[in-house]
Amino acid sequence: MRADLLAETIDGIDEALAAVDAFDQVLTAGLLRPQPAQAAGLARLAGAVTGTPLAARVAEAAEKAAAGVASEDHLVALAAARTALLGSVHDALMTQVTEATGRPGGGDYPASEQAGQGTSARQAANVLAAARSWLSDLARGGWRGLDTGVVSESAPVVSAMLAEPALRRLATLLDGFAAELAASCPGATLERVPARRWADLWSRGMLLTVPGAAGAPATGTVTGRLLPLGIDLTEHPTAAQAQVHAVLEPADGGGPRLVRATVSVPKPDTVIGAGVWQLLRPRMSLLAAVSQGRSMDLADMPVTAEGDLIWSDEHARLGEPAAPFAAARVALPTATAMATAPLDRHPARIAVPVFLEGYAARQDDDALVFTVTGRPLAVDTDRIPVAGPLTPEAVAASGACIGLLRWDAGSFSVQPLAVETTVKKKAVAVQAGGWAGGTTDAAGVKAEKAATDATSVLRERAGRLLRK
Amino acid sequence: MPDWEKLSTARVIPLARPRKLAKVPFAELADGRLQGVVSSGSDIERVYVSSVAASTYTFACSTNNNRPCGGARGSFCNHILALVNEAVLQYGAERVARYLRVELGGEEPSAPSITRGMSVTRPAQGDTALAAPVFSRFLRHLAYLELAPVTAPVPEMQWFPPTRAEA
Structure with missing residues (x-):
């Protein structure tokens, strides 16, 4: 990878982010009694989308919000902007990343898939409305x-959504968001506000309350050999997700493709560390394959236009041993x-597999830096997850890295993966x-x-006390 | 260093620390209280619902069937002491002390110093009306174990990276 190409400044990014920051300050202060500073922040956001299809709706929403009379639809328009x-x-960042990695880019997302299908049940509409209201x-x-x-007030909304797997995305988002907000109360005495982050979570939540927005339908199936590169674990107190990044070698002889396989689960906040792997493991045999250093052979596995495999164990069987570093050196390039x-285009979503070697590692204040x-x-x-064999020290002493x-x-x-x-x-x-798949370490x-x-204490308590 | 307020992935909640759950299956800092559920040492069917309010340290302890705890008369019972201990293990003493707004008198935050800091103010005993909502929060918490994993991606989880920084 050419890290030098990542250092080039991109025209327009600072201006776009300045408009985002202006709006984020508006959310920090709130829209109940808008002051002139907030009116200016709203106008800045609206100004930044002038000339786009959103312009008229956002201009109206900004004006109403500045007057303290924004409806929920107006707030959705602001979130959209x-x-x-x-x-x-x-x-813009992805264009730069594609140049730096030197790999073929993904091209355009198929237009026919842009209108998500997702759930359209009437009951879902009610709970989505409740989420938007919160x-x-x-x-x-x-x-x-x-x-x-x-x-x-988020608790009943989240509980209602968690019961419905089709609403899992919004439920998981709001549950993690609410836990952070609860840990930060009262807002008036906060030393510092994670303004970008909370505005991200808020905007994303707002858009996911639009029926159909969370749909990510499978658009086909794939057959071939799956070579895992590594696992990205994400978690908040009451949810965890393991995402396996992998190279798929299609059986039909097509070129290798980058794909992901994902499993996520809600969890009690006292189930942590290895307990998370224990909850995820039974649903996806791929986690065991990663721990054993094996490939998997897929047959007709559903896949989305984003390259997300919708994993089902019946479409996969354990394959030959396959070292992730061999895959990274040979198949990844x-x-x-x-x-x-x-809707997923957001800088926080950028997670591009790269293979690095020949770097110099140095500890810089608190942070580790590779010179690439x-x-x-x-x-x-x-x-780096705590429940795993990789440590920051091992990364600092490493000679090659998949990340x-x-x-x-x-x-x-x-x-580092x-x-x-x-x-x-x-x-x-x-x-x-x-x-992820278990260990003898x-x-x-x-x-x-x-x-x-x-987990067994909680299951015992649940068995005794739930539904009484 | 990047500006924390401009990080999409700013870490807001520190890493929860593992603890044994047999004695206190549930402890949380929520609704302006340290509250939780303590298993009875003698009766496997019985649990105590205990709470201490921030600032006033008003405390309450009763069974899930709303029988008052015999130990919580005028001062903290053993269930409340166990709850403070376990909350310190899970969240770290500093966070517990800050949430409850305990005056530590220059002592290092720890379960004993937090308990002492609250006890010396002679806190009042609250009524047991809180037991029902806290118990239902515990049941809601347990119900998470019954939710099945899904294999459709949740892109929103990209905003929730793990952290190695403990409370």
């Missing part, structure tokens, strides 16, 4: 006006990336998600045992 701006930032209340009060009353769905093709690239070691290229707050970084390091003069590979076994104990 902010999302569109960040979508343009995403696209998010609108948040916007009126602002982050500075947060109190436990408004935050706790020519693998075609998939396009990103329109003469350029510094920050290493996000905080993303995900990411971007946040103006800079690129790499999230696996590293090659030398132990007793032998090269060994250590994966962040190495314990002593520390891993201990973590598994503690997690099993915690």
Whole structure:
């Protein structure tokens, strides 16, 4: 990868982000009694989408919001404008990333898929409306006006949505968002406000309340050999997701493709560490394959236009041993990336598999930095899951790394998924998600045992106390 | 260093620490209280619902069937002490002390110093009306175990990276 190409400044990004920041300050103060500063922030957002199909609706929404009389539809329009701006930032960054990786780009997302299908049940419409109403209340009060009353109103909405798998995306988002807000009450005394982050979560939540927005339908099936590169674990107190990044070699002889396979689950907040793998493991045999260093053979596995496999164990069987570093060296360089769905275009969604070697690693204050093709690239070691064999120390001592290229707050970084390091003069590979499918490592076994104990206590309590 | 307020993935909640759940299956800092559920040592069917309010330290403890706890007369019972201990394990002493707004008198935050800091103010005993909502939050928490995993991607989880930074 050519990290030097990532250092070039992109025209227009600063201006787009300045408009986003202006709106984020509006949400920090709230829309109940807008002051001139907020009217200016709203006007700046509206000005940034002038000349786009959103212009008229956003201009009206900004005007109403500045007068303190925004309806929920107006708030959705503002969220859409902010999302569109960040979508343009995403696209500009991805052009740069594609040049830096030198791999074939994903091209355009198929137009026919742009209108998501998703769930359209009437009952879903009610709960989506309730979610929008809660998010609108948040916007009126602002982050500075947060109190436990408004935050706790999300609980019945989230509970109703969690029961419906088709609404899992919005439910998971709001559940994690509400937990953060609850931990930050009262907003008036917060030392600092994560303004970009909360406005991201708010905007995304708002758009997902539009029926059909969360649909990501399978558009076909794939057959071939799946070579895992590594696992990206994400989690908040009451949910976790494991996403396996992999190269698919199609059986029909087509070129290799980058794909992802994902499993997610809601969880009690006391199930952590290895307990998360225990909840995810039974639903996706691929996690065990990753831990064992094996490929998988897929037959007619459903796939979306974004390259997301909709995993089902009956379409997969365990294949030959396949080292992730062999896949990264041989198959990854020519693998075609998939396009990103329109609503998912956001810089925080950028997670591009890269293979790095020949870098120099150095500890810079608190952060680890790789020097790649003469350029510094920050290493996000905080993303390495605790329940795994990979450590920041192993990354610092590594000679090769499979990672995900990411971007946040103006800079690129790499999230390590696996590293090659030398132990007793032998090269060994250590994966962040190495314990996903189970482990015989002593520390891993201990973590598994503690997690099993915690989950069995909760299951025992649930069996005795639930539905009484 | 990037500006924290401009990070999409700013970490807001520190890593929860593992703890044994047998004695206190549920502890949370919510609704202006430390509240939770403590399993009875003698009767497997019985649990105590205990809580301490922030600032005033008003406390309450009763069974899930709303029988008052015999130990919580005028001062913290053992269930409340266990709840404070476990909350400190899960969230870290600093966060518990800050949430409850305990004056530690220069002591390091810890379960004993937090308990002492609250006890010396001679907190009042609250009524047990809280038991029902706290117990239902516990049941809601347990119900998460019954939700099945899905394999459709949840792109929103990209906003929730893990952290290694403990509370």
